[in-house]
Amino acid sequence: MNWAVITPLIVFLIIIFAVGLWSNKSVLTTNSFLEEYFLGERQMGGFILAMTMVATYGSASSFIGGPGVAYNQGLGWVLLAMAQLATGYFVLMVLGKKFAIIARQYKAITLIDFLKERYHSKAVVIISAGSIIIFLFSSMTAQWIGGARLVESLTGMPYTTALLIFAFSVLVFVIVGGFRAVALTDTIQGVVMFMGTLILLIATIKAGGGVSKIISDLAAENPNLISPFGAGRTLTPSYVSSFWILVGVGVVGLPQITVRAMSYKNSKAMHNAIIIGTIVVGFIMLGMHLIGVFARPVLPGVKVGDTVMPLLSMKVLPPVVAGIVLAAPMAAIMSTVDALLILVSSALVKDIYLNYIKPNAGDQQVKKVSFSVTAITGILVILLALSPPDLIIWLNLFSFGGLESVFIWPVIFGLYWNKGNKNGAITSMILGMGSYILLDRFYPNAFGLHTVVIPIVLSFAGFIVASLVMPQKEAVKELKV
């Protein structure tokens, strides 16, 4: 074991732990438990809001998978990754104040609360809760596996031990601290991600002999590496552009992001978060993918893309610093997993248990159920991650685009189109999810676009047609005062 690398990682874990336990104070003393545990009492300031959005969004793929692909594809993949810059401002601007105001009027704590109040439909609630639980459960498992693999490769521990250490540390702070702990640890993790990117970028440029030298080395190896078309000229403009939908504007439909858009204190917090979020998300995405490309001349011949980032850190940095930088992907994975865990738990407790199983449960009981549902979900995920069934891997492939296809139009039209109704929402959710899964299986990347594009177009059309053809009598209760 390489203690110089591991020590900073351990220190990092201890800090995360401490924050989780500290947040537990707020959970125990609050007088509105649900709002505190699942939404941090809507008290997030601008910096925390920006960081929790960035950290939740930035996952294993931003730090491990993405740089690996960039290593093989060259600058064309960095170009593609920059579509994510839009998430920094677009989500908060578009959901923005309207969502914050309406969520407060509805007293909504989860995205599903909002949809339930807006559409008054049991079917909408069931479909949403179902898709959140199934898809996020799977992607949580996948992230968990990624985290364990990372710990395994850094420390040389066996996979099972690595998984248990990783999972245990996340579970403890999420269970006891709830959303507040998740958001606060996300903030620390976001800072670690930012610093890690900065340090590694500078060290890589230095190790490669400066930017010009690196670029001419790349061009000498294969000129396409510095073109926007990818190493094999396979990245067409339309394919790359369609990522603006998958990882740019479509992010508005991801429940784990959306729920953050109702957690902030006031409009000043939102304004600051837009600015900070744009800077941080842009820098991390640009920096990490650029690092992947620049790694090529510095560290030629890496076979498995996912190992580029860990190997590079060990090569160009002194061990202790490498440990700090490698805390960044760990932070990215933890901050994604914790957000998913609290969201799945809120779907189970708030949307299923309190809606349909025990609507008048007392405070103490809700508390007990919330803690145990979060714990049981976490433990189930660990068991699945120990020997992941194929179904989970399969479902995880859909989770990003699938959730976007389900939620984007019910959320957008729910906010901005008064004629939109439950028929539109149900049609659009089923159409979005169904067409996404079918297309992915049988006709991926139709017309040279990413698979997500057509389902989003279809669910858009479905929403409008169904809302207009089957209008509802009752006027939309936009303001129930």
Next chain:
Amino acid sequence: MKKQNHPLDKRFEIAHREALIGVILVIFNFIWWYGFAYGLGSKKVEDYTYVLGLPAWFFYSCIAGFVLMVIIVIFTVKYLFKDVPFEEEGGGSK
């Protein structure tokens, strides 16, 4: 319960305007990104020009595009976005 509807409508007006600004920004961002990337990058690699060591298409599309968007976002938020209260009157926030 004084003038219940009017202030609420006004808040939504602001919200709608700001959402529209978000859409305009993202369209602008996309055009800038696409225009420079494929406008300058479609040439033969031998004919590329370079800025700060990076191919010009990449520099303008990704680096300058990023910096420009940050500046525009800061400007937009500071000068075009308005503070509005989120709570109903009598709500907790100051």
